[in-house]
Every structure is written in C-alpha cells, then in structure tokens.
Amino acid sequence: MAKIKLTKNELKKQKDALKMYMRYLPTLQLKKQQLQMEIRDIEAKARVLAAERDRHMTEFQAWVAVFGEVEALKSQDGNWILSSALVKSAVGNIAGVDIPIYRGAEFSVDDYDLFARPLWIDKALERLKIMLSLDMEIKVLEEQVSRLGKELRTTTQRVNLFEKVKIPETAANIKKIGIYLGDQQTAQVVRGKIAKRKVEGAEP
Numbered sequence: 001m002a003k004i005k006l007t008k009n010e011l012k013k014q015k016d017a018l019k020m021y022m023r024y025l026p027t028l029q030l031k032k033q034q035l036q037m038e039i040r041d042i043e044a045k046a047r048v049l050a051a052e053r054d055r056h057m058t059e060f061q062a063w064v065a066v067f068g069e070v071e072a073l074k075s076q077d078g079n080w081i082l083s084s085a086l087v088k089s090a091v092g093n094i095a096g097v098d099i100p101i102y103r104g105a106e107f108s109v110d111d112y113d114l115f116a117r118p119l120w121i122d123k124a125l126e127r128l129k130i131m132l133s134l135d136m137e138i139k140v141l142e143e144q145v146s147r148l149g150k151e152l153r154t155t156t157q158r159v160n161l162f163e164k165v166k167i168p169e170t171a172a173n174i175k176k177i178g179i180y181l182g183d184q185q186t187a188q189v190v191r192g193k194i195a196k197r198k199v200e201g202a203e204p
Contacts, residue, residue, distance in 0.1 A: 087105050
C-alpha cells in the first residue's frame with residue numbers, strides 16, 4: 001500500500017477516488033457480462049455453421065463418389081478449380097469493440113473445357129461455394145471471438161483491480177486518515193482543556 005498523507009485534503013482526495021471507483025465498477029461489470037454473453041452467442045452460431053458445413057461436405061463427398069469423378073473438380077496442379085477471391089465484410093461494434101461482420105464472398109473459377117468436364121460440374125461448383133462460404137463465415141466469427149475475448153480479458157482485469165485492490169485500499173486509507181484526524185482532534189481538545197486549567201489556576 002502506498003504511503004498517504006494524513007490530512008483533510010488527502011481524506012477528500014481518497015473519498016472522491018472511492019466515489020469514482022464505485023461509479024465505474026457497475027459499468028465495467030455490465031460490460032464484462034455483455035462480452036461474455038456475446039462470445040457465447042457467437043461461439044454457438046459458429047458451431048451451428050460448422051455442423052452445416054460438415055453436413056454439406058458429407059453429402060458432397062457421397063454425391064461425387066457416386067460419379068467417381070472428383071478429379072473433374074480439380075485443375076492440373078491438383079487444386080480445386082473454384083477458389084475464394086474476395087471475402088465481403090462490414091465493421092460492427094459490440095461493447096465498444098470493432099468486429100468484422102460477414103457479408104458474403106466472391107469466388108474465382110478457373111477456366112475449364114465444358115466438353116472435357118462432366119455435366120454435373122456446375123451443380124458441384126455451387127455446392128463447393130456453399131461450403132466455402134460457410135467456412136469463411138466461421139473464420140469471421142472466430143475473429144469476432146478473438147477480438148471480444150481480448151477486450152473481455154482487459155475488462156476483467158479492470159473489474160478485479162477495482163474490486164480487489166482499489167476499492168478496499170481506498171476504503172482502508174479513508175478509515176486510517178479518519179482515525180488519525182479524530183485522534184488529533186481529541187488531543188487538541190485535551191490540550192485546550194489543560195491549557196485552560198493552567199490559565200485558570202494561574203489567575204490570582
């Protein structure tokens with residue numbers, strides 16, 4: 001605990017500080033609760049999207065396996081002929097934290113010979129777009145959780161600082177200064193009485 005001056009000015013300073021901590025603490029606690037709730041909601045949404053993506057993937061793999069031509073969806077270098085070219089996003093705000101909001105994606109499809117590919121390739125590419133879109137949206141949600149988690153850690157540290165350090169420390173300082181000033185006042189009254197008696201005893 002830092003050394004404090006045992007004065008009336010310091011007492012006022014400590015009381016003002018305590019009022020400020022008591023005023024800001026509920027706001028920080030509400031922010032902490034809001035962040036926790038938002039993170040839970042986003043994580044739940046990401047799990048739903050991941051399950052949907054996995055379901056599409058399972059159906060897609062089974063569907064392609066029936067035709068036995070998965071290579072038809074790949075280029076000569078072995079990669080998919082479909083790739084994501086641009087993720088569209090906006091900026092949102094939760095509890096003062098800027099977060100990305102998924103707004104869709106644009107895809108790039110490599111040129112391919114229509115006559116050399118199976119008839120079902122267009123339908124397959126549409127399914128791939130759905131899976132890639134879900135995957136990209138999940139990544140954006142993970143970024144939201146990351147940013148909100150960072151803010152939650154900072155807010156939790158501040159709540160703990162106020163609750164466990166600043167408020168108890170300031171309250172203890174106020175009590176200490178109050179006791180000291182009270183003792184000083186009592187001693188002053190006693191000295192005044194003693195001085196008065198001496199004066200009265202010295203009178204003829």
